[in-house]
Amino acid sequence: MNKATIKDIAIISTEGPWDTKSNAKLHLLLNLNFEKVIEYLGNKSGIDGSQHNDIRGLRIYKVSQLKKGAIGANEWHKYKKEIAFTLNGQIKWTFRDTDGLQSEYLTDSSSGGVFIPTNIFHTYEALEDESDLLVIANTTYDESKPQMHDAFPIESF
Numbered sequence: 001m002n003k004a005t006i007k008d009i010a011i012i013s014t015e016g017p018w019d020t021k022s023n024a025k026l027h028l029l030l031n032l033n034f035e036k037v038i039e040y041l042g043n044k045s046g047i048d049g050s051q052h053n054d055i056r057g058l059r060i061y062k063v064s065q066l067k068k069g070a071i072g073a074n075e076w077h078k079y080k081k082e083i084a085f086t087l088n089g090q091i092k093w094t095f096r097d098t099d100g101l102q103s104e105y106l107t108d109s110s111s112g113g114v115f116i117p118t119n120i121f122h123t124y125e126a127l128e129d130e131s132d133l134l135v136i137a138n139t140t141y142d143e144s145k146p147q148m149h150d151a152f153p154i155e156s157f
Helices: 034-041
Strands: 010-012 015-019 025-028 056-066 071-075 082-088 090-096 102-108 113-116 121-126 131-139
Touching: 034 131, 082 090, 082 102, 090 131, 102 113
Parallel strands: none
Antiparallel strands: 010 113, 015 025, 056 131, 071 121, 082 113, 082 131, 090 102, 090 121
């Protein structure tokens, strides 16, 4: 596996909205071909390869009701890759790679999402009250097993 850099962060375009047969709106948040799914979310290794500590999988989670100025993530991951969408409000993302290169992106409900590869330190800041994130990750999560959380602070970067 190649070392991830700032250049590996990708903006994910959304499509729509379109009218539906139920007189609602359809918003396509994620529309990736199979090769991109494998590139963005493929995970050939878990934490230690044993059945009991294998975190490979798929999860979708929501971070909701962020208040303006709230800071989140502040971490990097050895195995977890993420695609994050801003559902409500506005989020400022800050990224740093192991070479020290930094980049920032602003996302909101109409701007699409952001792909976050492994080994990229990342932080987000809510720029509006009631901001919400939807995150797709290539790892499972068990709150009772901190050794499997795959989230590390800047001090270990």
